[in-house]
Amino acid sequence: MDQPFKAPPPYAVASVDNALRIATMLQLEGPLTVTEVARRIGVANSTAHRLLAMLVYRDFAVRDSDRTYRVGPVLELAAHSQSAAARLRAAALPHLHRLVELLDESANLTVRTGDTVRFIASVESRQALRVGSREGMVFPAHRTTAGLLLLAELPPDRLEALYAADRYTERPGDRPDLDALRADLARVRRNGFALNQGRSERGVVAVGVPVHDPQGEVVAGLSVSMPSARYEKERLPALAGTLRTVADALERDLRE
Numbered sequence: 528m529d530q531p532f533k534a535p536p537p538y539a540v541a542s543v544d545n546a547l548r549i550a551t552m553l554q555l556e557g558p559l560t561v562t563e564v565a566r567r568i569g570v571a572n573s574t575a576h577r578l579l580a581m582l583v584y585r586d587f588a589v590r591d592s593d594r595t596y597r598v599g600p601v602l603e604l605a606a607h608s609q610s611a612a613a614r615l616r617a618a619a620l621p622h623l624h625r626l627v628e629l630l631d632e633s634a635n636l637t638v639r640t641g642d643t644v645r646f647i648a649s650v651e652s653r654q655a656l657r658v659g660s661r662e663g664m665v666f667p668a669h670r671t672t673a674g675l676l677l678l679a680e681l682p683p684d685r686l687e688a689l690y691a692a693d694r695y696t697e698r699p700g701d702r703p704d705l706d707a708l709r710a711d712l713a714r715v716r717r718n719g720f721a722l723n724q725g726r727s728e729r730g731v732v733a734v735g736v737p738v739h740d741p742q743g744e745v746v747a748g749l750s751v752s753m754p755s756a757r758y759e760k761e762r763l764p765a766l767a768g769t770l771r772t773v774a775d776a777l778e779r780d781l782r783e
Contacts, residue, residue: 542578545568545570545574546578546581546582548567548568548660548663549564549568549575549579549588550582550587550588550598550602551662551663552564552567553582553587553596553597553598554598554602555616555647555648555662555663557597558591558595558597559595559596559597560594560595560596561575561576561579561594561596562575564578564579564596579596582596582599583596583599585599585601586599586600586601587599587601587602588602611746612638612645612647615636615638615647615738615746615747615781616636616647616648618777618780618781619648619738619747619749619777620648620650622749622773622776622780623635623636623648623649623650623749624650625773625776626650626749626751626769626770626773627650627651627652627653629769629773630751630766630769631652631653631654632652632654632657632658632751632752632753632757633649633650633651633652633657633658633659633660633751633752633753634649634650634749634750634751634752635648635649635650635661635662635673635735635748635749635750635751635752636648636649636673636738636747636748636749637671637672637673637674637677637735637747637748637750638673638677638746638747638748639668639673639674639677641668642667642668642669642689642690642694643665643666643667643668644665644666644667644668644671644673644674644748645663645664645665646661646662646663646664646665646666647663647747648662649661649662652753656754656756656757657753657754658731658733658752658753658754666727667701667703669703669708669711670726670727671723671726671727671733671748672721672722672723672727672733672734672735672748672750672752673735673747673748673749673750674748675711675712675715675721675723675735676715676720676721676735676736676737676745676748677737677745677747677748678708678712679712679713679715679716679721679737680737680744680745686705686708686712687705690702690703690705690708718767719736719767719771720734720735720736720767720770720771721733721734721735721736721748721750722734722763723735724755724758725755730754730755730756731752731754732752732753732754732755732758733750733751733752733753734750734751734763734766734770735748735749735750735751735770736748736749736750736767736770736771736774737749737774738774738777738778738781739778740778740781741781741782749773749774749777751766751770
């Protein structure tokens, strides 16, 4: 597929993009300092301070007495809800950082809702050439590594219902070829991992494994993404093995 995973608008406004990224970080991660925000989005402290001040003005953020910023009234309800995704994210973050330490590639945790997936946590690689954070973004499940992992667990009748033609009457181009998708999902089940070579975005390779909850249900996909120029087929068993080891550690934490 030649088109980008999710192309930015032709006239992207950097300040708006940064403000939205900060709001997402506060909602998903909790309180942050100006310095932490500046480092995460790659701007000067003074720029981060101005962006945070605007979020405070519009009630998306609140500045506490210890000079940290947290979500404001606009985001507070969602941020304070103890949803399964929020708990899963909190448990997964240390393991994502561990993955980056081990592989020096960007790591992601993704959950599925219907025929879409949402990246609920991302940790970027430290390398200059790297795949950027997808945190907070939503994409079609059948086009992502973790989406394939999560779809592979569905019984045939649920997969059929999820991609029934009548659900796509107003967007027929978004409906995947079911025969091809079934073949892809069968391969994922056989291998125990998913390999995505340019399926989502040309020039990007991703490898992922499923994450199970204490009842044995697959609740998320754990993956690493890298520029295709750095991917070597011979590394695939090692990549999948490292991912499985980290996913096992995450699953143990979820059982505690």
